[in-house]
Amino acid sequence: MFDFVRSHTKLLQLLLLVLILPSFVVFGIQGYSRFNEGNLHTVAKVDGQPIMQTEWDEAHRQQSERLRRQFPNIDSKLLDSPEARKETLEALVRERVMQAAAERAHLSVSTDRIARELQAMPELATMKRPDGSFDVAAYKAILEAQGMSAASFEARVAQDLKTRQVLRALTDSAIAPNAVVGSALDALLQRREIRYARFDNQAYLPKVNPGDADIEAYYKSHEADFRAPEQATIDYVVLDMESVKKGIKVSEDELRKYYAENDARYKVAEERRARHILIKADADASADVKQKAKAKAEALLAELRKHPDTFAEVAKKNSDDAESAAIGGDLNFFARDGLASKALSDAAFAMKVGEISNVIESEFGYHIVKLEATRGGDKKPFEEVRAAVEDEVRKQLAQARWAAAAEEFTNAVYEQSDSLQPVIDKLKLEKKSATVQRTAAPGATGVLASAKLLEQVFASDSIQNKRNTSAVEVGPQQLASAHVTQYQAAHTVPLAEVKDKVRAAVQAEQAAALARKDADARLAQLRKDGEGELPTAATVARNKPEGLPRAALDAVLRADAGKLPAYVSVEVPGQGFIVARIDKVLPREVVEADAPRLQGQYAQVWAQAESQAYYQALRKRFKVEEKGAAALAADAAASAASR
Numbered sequence: 320m321f322d323f324v325r326s327h328t329k330l331l332q333l334l335l336l337v338l339i340l341p342s343f344v345v346f347g348i349q350g351y352s353r354f355n356e357g358n359l360h361t362v363a364k365v366d367g368q369p370i371m372q373t374e375w376d377e378a379h380r381q382q383s384e385r386l387r388r389q390f391p392n393i394d395s396k397l398l399d400s401p402e403a404r405k406e407t408l409e410a411l412v413r414e415r416v417m418q419a420a421a422e423r424a425h426l427s428v429s430t431d432r433i434a435r436e437l438q439a440m441p442e443l444a445t446m447k448r449p450d451g452s453f454d455v456a457a458y459k460a461i462l463e464a465q466g467m468s469a470a471s472f473e474a475r476v477a478q479d480l481k482t483r484q485v486l487r488a489l490t491d492s493a494i495a496p497n498a499v500v501g502s503a504l505d506a507l508l509q510r511r512e513i514r515y516a517r518f519d520n521q522a523y524l525p526k527v528n529p530g531d532a533d534i535e536a537y538y539k540s541h542e543a544d545f546r547a548p549e550q551a552t553i554d555y556v557v558l559d560m561e562s563v564k565k566g567i568k569v570s571e572d573e574l575r576k577y578y579a580e581n582d583a584r585y586k587v588a589e590e591r592r593a594r595h596i597l598i599k600a601d602a603d604a605s606a607d608v609k610q611k612a613k614a615k616a617e618a619l620l621a622e623l624r625k626h627p628d629t630f631a632e633v634a635k636k637n638s639d640d641a642e643s644a645a646i647g648g649d650l651n652f653f654a655r656d657g658l659a660s661k662a663l664s665d666a667a668f669a670m671k672v673g674e675i676s677n678v679i680e681s682e683f684g685y686h687i688v689k690l691e692a693t694r695g696g697d698k699k700p701f702e703e704v705r706a707a708v709e710d711e712v713r714k715q716l717a718q719a720r721w722a723a724a725a726e727e728f729t730n731a732v733y734e735q736s737d738s739l740q741p742v743i744d745k746l747k748l749e750k751k752s753a754t755v756q757r758t759a760a761p762g763a764t765g766v767l768a769s770a771k772l773l774e775q776v777f778a779s780d781s782i783q784n785k786r787n788t789s790a791v792e793v794g795p796q797q798l799a800s801a802h803v804t805q806y807q808a809a810h811t812v813p814l815a816e817v818k819d820k821v822r823a824a825v826q827a828e829q830a831a832a833l834a835r836k837d838a839d840a841r842l843a844q845l846r847k848d849g850e851g852e853l854p855t856a857a858t859v860a861r862n863k864p865e866g867l868p869r870a871a872l873d874a875v876l877r878a879d880a881g882k883l884p885a886y887v888s889v890e891v892p893g894q895g896f897i898v899a900r901i902d903k904v905l906p907r908e909v910v911e912a913d914a915p916r917l918q919g920q921y922a923q924v925w926a927q928a929e930s931q932a933y934y935q936a937l938r939k940r941f942k943v944e945e946k947g948a949a950a951l952a953a954d955a956a957a958s959a960a961s962r
Contacts, residue, residue, distance in 0.1 A: 362408060365415035366941040370408070379407040391768035392759045412943055416934065417482035419941045428480045433473055436480060485937075486930045495922035504917060508907035510860040513875055514853035515867075515899035518838040522895075523830035529822060537825045538814050544824075545817050549809040550756050551776055555801040556739050556748045557766055557793070558728040563717040566747055574708050578701050584711075585704050589655070589696030593667045593688050594630055594648035599639035600684040616678045616685035623675055623687065630675070630689045639684065652694065663688065725798055729790040732800040736786040739802050752804075769793040772801060782806045831895070838896035842888040845900060849884070853900055860907065871897040880904050 360372040383398040397403060437443060446454045462472050529537075538545065578585065596619060600612035619637055623630055631647030638644035650658070658664040660681040666688050670676060676688040701708070724746065731742035743750055757777050759768040766772060775781060775788035781803050790798045814821065844851045857865040864872045874889040878901055885901040 362946055363412050364942070364944040365412060366419045368415065368419075370411055370415065375404070375408050375411065378411055379404055382407050382410075387770060392761055392763055394758050395770045395774075408945070412938075412945065413934070414482070416937050416941055416943065417485050418478070420485045420937050421478075421481040424485070426481045426484050428477045432480060433477050436476055437473070486933065489929050489933055490926045495918050495925055497918070500918050500921045503921060505907055508860050508862055509876070510858050510863075510905040510907060511875060511880070511901050512856075512858050512903040512905065513899050513901050514856050515871070515897055516841060516851075516853045516855065517895060517897055518834040518841075519895040520827060520830045520834050520893075523833040524826055526833060527826050527829040529825040529829060533825050533829075534818065534821050535814065537828070538817075538821045541821075541824070542811050545812050545814075545821070547807075547810055547812050548756050549777070550754055550807050551782065551803045552752065552754045552805040553776055553801040553803055554739055554750050554752050555766060555772075555799055556732075556743055556750055557797060557799045558724060558746060558748065558790075559794070559797040560714070560717050560721065562746070562748055563720055563724050564713045567713045567716050567720070569709060569712050569716070574705065574712060575701065577712050578704070578708050582698055585699045585708075587695040587697055587699065589668075590652040590657075590694050591667045591690060592652045592692040592694075593650050593670075593690050594634055595640070595643065595650060595663065595689075596630075596634045596638040596648055596687045597640040597643075597683060598637070598685045602682045613678065613680070613685050616687060620675070620678055620687050623689075627673075627675055627689070648689075649691075652692075659683075660686070662686075721796060725790075728798055728800070732787045732790055739787060739800065742800070766793050766797075766799045769799065772799055776801050776803060834895045835890070838888050838898050841898045842886060845886050845898070851898075853898070858905065868894065868897070871899065875899050875901060 361369040362372055362375050363370040379399075383395075383403075386393055386398060387395075443458070446457050459469050462469055596616070598612045598616040598619070600609045604612075615637075619633060623633060631649075634644055634648030638648055640648070643650055653664070653667075655664060655668055658667075660683060662679055662681040663686055666676050666679050666686075667690055670688070670690040672690050672692060674690055676686075679686040679688065728742060728746060731745055732739065735741040739750060742748065753767055755767060755773060755776060757773055759770070759773060769791060772788065772791045772793055775791060778788070780786050781788055781801070785803060788801045790800050793799045841851050845853075857867065859865050859867055859872060859875060861872070861876060867875070868891045870891050871889050874887045878885050878887045880901055883901060883903065886899070887901070888896060888898045890896050
């Protein structure tokens with residue numbers, strides 16, 4: 320089971336993201352958190368039911384861990400910011416509101432609907448075996464690894480489906496009449512004829528030449544821009560399943576024994592190819608209809624017993640399965656559970672090649688089957704799968720030894736904390752080195768992306784006392800420890816080392832000032848007498864900027880066009896300035912081929928707006944109460960101090 324969980328970590332994360340995180344508000348936090356008396360504060364109420372500080376804390380912890388897995392380089396400070404914590408609380412409140420609405424409406428979900436939802440999850444597609452069957456054992460194993468049963472997980476799926484129903488009536492029934500869509504799009508996609516001039520900062524660079532005094536003054540007023548962050552050079556070691564596997568030796572006899580005891584694992588999945596004839600009779604058909612269908616099938620079978628080589632022709636003329644009838648009833652190769660009818664599949668796998676079955680009854684009617692061919696079902700030779708057998712045996716032995724190895728690793732880095740060499744020698748690990756900062760570098764992965772490890776690296780015990788960090792879990796069945804070999808505190812880089820960088824910044828600032836001055840002068844002249852060069856002409860709209868930077872496009876389209884010509888000047892950050900004259904307002908371009916797509920998009924946006932309005936109404940109906948921002952911040956600080 321653990322091997323499966325380890326190899327499906329990504330699947331597990333996706334599954335958790337889709338369903339488990341929202342379930343805090345559905346099933347309560349008791350299954351996820353440990354309450355302590357200091358944190359039993361009410362931070363919000365929905366329908367008279369409280370959301371406790373502990374629930375908020377645990378939901379935010381889970382959310383933060385999910386985001387760290389998804390974005391390893393994310394700044395931990397962002398995750399624990401007041402804004403991020405507020406978003407988590409809002410999500411809890413929303414789920415509670417939806418749950419209350421679903422309960423008041425007595426919404427329910429059938430077992431068939433739950434099954435369809437599970438089957439539609441792309442995350443579960445990887446649990447299908449090569450023969451097409453669903454690996455129920457693997458499905459249960461991955462849930463058990465998270466302390467859940469299939470029943471509890473499916474209950475959460477059901478609850479999620481019920482809460483979705485609350486808003487579905489709105490989202491599925493949004494209407495977007497052509498006239499309404501047209502009016503909205505006319506306003507959104509209005510076009511404007513303009514002429515404009517650019518005043519690019521780059522063009523003014525040759526005109527500026529900052530002196531040493533300018534450079535020094537800028538450096539002193541922008542010292543924060545020239546600070547080097549603290550950094551540490553570290554040695555580190557990693558204990559994972561691969562490193563444990565390296566030390567395991569397996570004899571040839573053990574490999575052959577495992578191969579012999581696990582026949583099914585090394586067999587090629589058996590498949591059958593068959594033809595069939597269906598005489599349709601639905602499960603709820605009358606007895607008379609069923610009797611006539613069966614009689615027809617029996618008559619066809621009698622004919623086929625006399626002339627078995629005519630099966631394909633008989634199927635073409637008589638089978639009610641239109642798709643296979645067109646090709647003589649051919650079902651191609653299929654696995655044991657690869658057909659919609661179990662009765663049909665069971666019959667095919669009990670027959671010999673060339674044999675024609677008796678009449679078989681299924682939920683679809685009456686079938687006659689002829690087995691055409693078989694393939695697979697043979698065990699692969701040991702030599703062909705030896706490498707896979709050895710890898711599997713070593714993996715299982717490593718799994719069995721993991722707990723002991725992890726304990727040895729943890730004790731060694733703690734008990735002999737002045738060096739990593741003892742644990743390296745004891746467990747035959749590889750020492751690696753790196754230079755790190757408190758926040759993982761862009762693109763960092765694995766150990767060097769672990770916020771927990773980096774936090775310990777920059778702890779005073781690691782830096783001042785030169786002790787190993789404790790063993791940190793940096794991934795599933797992956798422990799790491801680091802030792803600081805060199806530390807450099809954050810500091811302002813001397814001017815001599817960054818003088819060229821400072822000079823470039825001063826030049827950019829002075830060039831931007833000259834560009835602004837000329838742009839302001841041009842705008843003033845235009846407003847005074849309409850004179851002034853505007854060399855570039857364009858007709859722009861929100862969906863057709865024609866190369867105009869976004870900031871300039873927004874300014875042009877927001878400008879009051881009640882009296883034309885109208886003039887605007889706008890700064891394009893990092894580039895310069897644009898001065899534009901608006902000469903004419905034009906209606907949007909109407910492209911008939913785009914009408915259905917635009918109407919659909921508008922309906923979707925309208926549905927979202929209606930859903931949000933309905934949610935706000937539900938908040939009032941269920942009397943949502945939330946503490947103010949200051950009180951929430953105080954509760955969060957108190958909670959953090961008590962942990």
